[in-house]
Amino acid sequence: MLNVRNVVRDAEKAKDKKAAIGQDITIENFTKEDKSAHELIDEIGDVSKKTKGDLLKVGIDAEENERSGSFLQFDQSNVFSSSSSDSVELMNLESAIDKYSWVKDYLWQVVKPDADKYTARTALREQEEDVKSGYFVRSLPGTKEIFPIQTCMFIADENVMQTAHNIIIAEENSELHLITGCATGDDVASALHVGVSEFYLKPGAKITFTMVHNWAEQVEVRPRTGVKLYDDSTYINNYILTSPVKSIQSYPTAFCDGKNSRAVFQSIQSGQKDSIIDVGSRALLNGKGSAAEVISRAVSNDESQIFSRGHLAGLVPDVKGHLECHGLVLADDSRIYAVPELEASAANLEMSHEAAVGKIDEEEIYYLTSRGLSEEEATSMIVRGFLSMDITGLPDELANETQRMIDLSLDGM
Amino acid sequence: MLLEIKDLAVEVEGKLVLKDIDLSIKEGETHVLLGPNGAGKSTLFLTILGFPNYKVLNGSIIFKGEDITNLSTTERVKRGIGVSFQNPPAIRGVSVQNLLKFESGQDVEKPLNNRMVDLSEKLKFNNEFLNRDVNLGFSGGEVKRSEILQLLAQMPEFIMFDEPDSGVDIENVELLAGQLNDLLDKDKKPAKRKKGGLLITHLGYILNFVHADKAHILMDGEIACSGDPNEILEDVRKEGFKGCVECAKCS
Ligand SMILES: Nc1ncnc2c1ncn2[C@@H]1O[C@H](COP(=O)(O)OP(=O)(O)OP(=O)(O)O)[C@@H](O)[C@H]1O
Ligand SMILES: [Mg+2]
Numbered sequence: 101m102l103n104v105r106n107v108v109r110d111a112e113k114a115k116d117k118k119a120a121i122g123q124d125i126t127i128e129n130f131t132k133e134d135k136s137a138h139e140l141i142d143e144i145g146d147v148s149k150k151t152k153g154d155l156l157k158v159g160i161d162a163e164e165n166e167r168s169g170s171f172l173q174f175d176q177s178n179v180f181s182s183s184s185s186d187s188v189e190l191m192n193l194e195s196a197i198d199k200y201s202w203v204k205d206y207l208w209q210v211v212k213p214d215a216d217k218y219t220a221r222t223a224l225r226e227q228e229e230d231v232k233s234g235y236f237v238r239s240l241p242g243t244k245e246i247f248p249i250q251t252c253m254f255i256a257d258e259n260v261m262q263t264a265h266n267i268i269i270a271e272e273n274s275e276l277h278l279i280t281g282c283a284t285g286d287d288v289a290s291a292l293h294v295g296v297s298e299f300y301l302k303p304g305a306k307i308t309f310t311m312v313h314n315w316a317e318q319v320e321v322r323p324r325t326g327v328k329l330y331d332d333s334t335y336i337n338n339y340i341l342t343s344p345v346k347s348i349q350s351y352p353t354a355f356c357d358g359k360n361s362r363a364v365f366q367s368i369q370s371g372q373k374d375s376i377i378d379v380g381s382r383a384l385l386n387g388k389g390s391a392a393e394v395i396s397r398a399v400s401n402d403e404s405q406i407f408s409r410g411h412l413a414g415l416v417p418d419v420k421g422h423l424e425c426h427g428l429v430l431a432d433d434s435r436i437y438a439v440p441e442l443e444a445s446a447a448n449l450e451m452s453h454e455a456a457v458g459k460i461d462e463e464e465i466y467y468l469t470s471r472g473l474s475e476e477e478a479t480s481m482i483v484r485g486f487l488s489m490d491i492t493g494l495p496d497e498l499a500n501e502t503q504r505m506i507d508l509s510l511d512g513m
Numbered sequence: 514m515l516l517e518i519k520d521l522a523v524e525v526e527g528k529l530v531l532k533d534i535d536l537s538i539k540e541g542e543t544h545v546l547l548g549p550n551g552a553g554k555s556t557l558f559l560t561i562l563g564f565p566n567y568k569v570l571n572g573s574i575i576f577k578g579e580d581i582t583n584l585s586t587t588e589r590v591k592r593g594i595g596v597s598f599q600n601p602p603a604i605r606g607v608s609v610q611n612l613l614k615f616e617s618g619q620d621v622e623k624p625l626n627n628r629m630v631d632l633s634e635k636l637k638f639n640n641e642f643l644n645r646d647v648n649l650g651f652s653g654g655e656v657k658r659s660e661i662l663q664l665l666a667q668m669p670e671f672i673m674f675d676e677p678d679s680g681v682d683i684e685n686v687e688l689l690a691g692q693l694n695d696l697l698d699k700d701k702k703p704a705k706r707k708k709g710g711l712l713i714t715h716l717g718y719i720l721n722f723v724h725a726d727k728a729h730i731l732m733d734g735e736i737a738c739s740g741d742p743n744e745i746l747e748d749v750r751k752e753g754f755k756g757c758v759e760c761a762k763c764s
Contacts, residue, residue: 461602464602466564466565467601467602468604468607468612469585469586469587469590470562470564470586470590470595470596470598471590471615471616471663471667472587472590472591472615472616472667473587473615474587475585475587481607481611481615482604482606482607484606484607485605485606485607486605486606487606488606489606
């Protein structure tokens with residue numbers, strides 16, 4: 101196990117280490133903000149009307165309808181956190197570390213502090229500068245809360261570097277649903293977001309994590325996510341990005357160590373303007389009978405570039421993996437680069453992939469115009485159809501809600 | 514006149530497919546278009562519909578007195594032209610139900626209206642089917658029934674059917690024919706019929722259930738002969754298309 105000293109030591113060494121993929125960002129160009137720069141709020145409904153609207157677009161309901169709790173981080177400040185559920189604990193990470201001596205054992209275990217400079221800087225802020233931002237969510241053993249916890253990372257000030265370290269634990273045989281939205285305020289043109297998230301699924305646990313991004317056009321985004329799965333646990337990740345961003349690079353990784361553990365990653369990306377989107381999902385199948393599925397749909401508009409990655413590694417016999425990566429290139433100046441990787445280092449496993457990238461079939465457009473749609477309406481219907489996918493594993497209410505979130509974000513396209 | 518085609522010549526992908534077509538269809542009339550494979554029947558349909566790949570080199574298409582030769586497909590459809598396709602493409606993520614709502618002018622957020630639900634049931638489509646992606650993995654018969662259902666949602670004034678009966682079993686041909694008759698106002702007295710239709714059929718089986726007023730044989734991009742549907746079909750069955758055209762020439 102990493103102790104604090106080792107975290108600092110490793111992070112120190114890696115603080116200028118470029119990420120393995122994605123454009124390099126000069127972190128020094130962004131401003132660090134204090135963790136108390138924004139005042140705490142008493143009620144999530146106290147945020148401005150404008151902010152409420154911004155939050156709603158990424159699935160965060162200030163009315164907290166059908167939510168079991170809410171967490172809000174503005175820049176570096178944890179301004180609100182409250183859970184109404186008996187089954188789920190929600191607080192900022194700092195409070196959790198104070199409350200439970202064992203929380204530190206979950207820090208930097210599935211995301212390494214020296215992975216790259218983004219994780220390193222986040223670790224240094226936390227350990228050296230004592231700026232602990234981010235949330236802690238824990239579902240208690242044997243509980244099942246059907247309403248999701250909503251968490252939001254909001255960038256309110258121009259040019260800040262926002263870091264967050266989130267710890268999510270689903271105790272044995274519990275079920276936990278999270279919706280997380282990331283957004284930027286109106287006055288923000290450029291900023292850097294680094295979010296480190298570590299998930300732990302104890303035996304028999306299930307987590308669904310649905311993330312909607314809506315950044316400003318000049319925001320750089322570097323989430324770093326690791327997921328540890330114990331026996332018979334299930335992790336479902338839904339990711340939706342349909343608005344412009346300067347660049348985003350993320351490659352969440354699930355460690356399916358437990359037997360019969362299962363990870364599902366579904367993502368919908370629509371590249372707008374000159375966004376550079378580099379999103380992948382990785383699962384390392386290490387547990388007997390473990391399985392993973394990666395499904396992505398990407399459309400590129402304008403001059404956007406999308407790198408759609410997937411990596412499944414079967415490391416022991418009797419595991420199963422499927423990777424599916426479909427892309428639609430909508431503009432001549434845009435680009436989709438699908439990179440599906442399968443790796444098998446044991447016999448008797450089942451791994452497959454399916455990748456298809458192309459333009460919209462004109463026949464489909466003509467067919468719809470012959471039903472009275474204009475070419476634009478036809479294109480939009482085809483694109484929406486292409487991006488819609490069955491969202492499995494969510495309770496009905498949440499599935500409908502997620503579909504509404506997808507629709508809402510597609511409306512803005 | 515509902516539809517009037519004059520001196521029409523059409524090129525597809527650089528190939529002259531239709532040479533010199535003249536065809537007039539009045540309100541209330543249904544015509545049948547016959548002809549061998551590759552004669553240009555579907556091409557004529559898609560040209561009337563205004564698909565961009567079908568280049569009109571000469572001639573004009575007049576619909577309800579308006580020259581529509583240069584209108585887009587969408588505009589033609591809005592003016593009342595509809596078609597059921599021979600081989601429609603599948604569209605992932607677009608459900609039959611959502612298309613029906615669009616075609617019948619309903620709010621997508623609301624449940625399908627009763628009229629469409631009843632019609633779907635008549636065409637033997639259950640709710641599960643209505644939620645399927647349009648044409649994706651449909652059987653031959655399902656494709657045809659779904660095309661007719663969509664026309665029922667649209668209720669066009671002039672309807673073209675491209676082989677609505679091919680690949681359909683006898684029982685389902687009768688079912689489809691019933692809906693075709695509704696679409697074409699066949700239950701109304703001839704004088705009250707407003708709708709017009711043009712029907713492609715190879716086997717002519719559907720004509721046992723749908724009355725047609727006139728038949729045309731299209732050969733090598735031209736209308737080689739026209740006349741009473743029963744007589745022409747009889748001749749084609751006996752003499753083949755060539756023979757039938759020959760005998761039309763000498764008479
Ligand atoms: N998009 C296209 N590209 C190239 N050639 C085409 C295209 N569409 C039609 N053609 C050609 O035009 C000719 C007429 O085709 P069309 O589909 O109109 O025939 P058809 O009478 O409907 O035949 P069938 O009875 O087999 O349906 C054929 O030689 C066909 O290959
Ligand atoms: Mg044809």
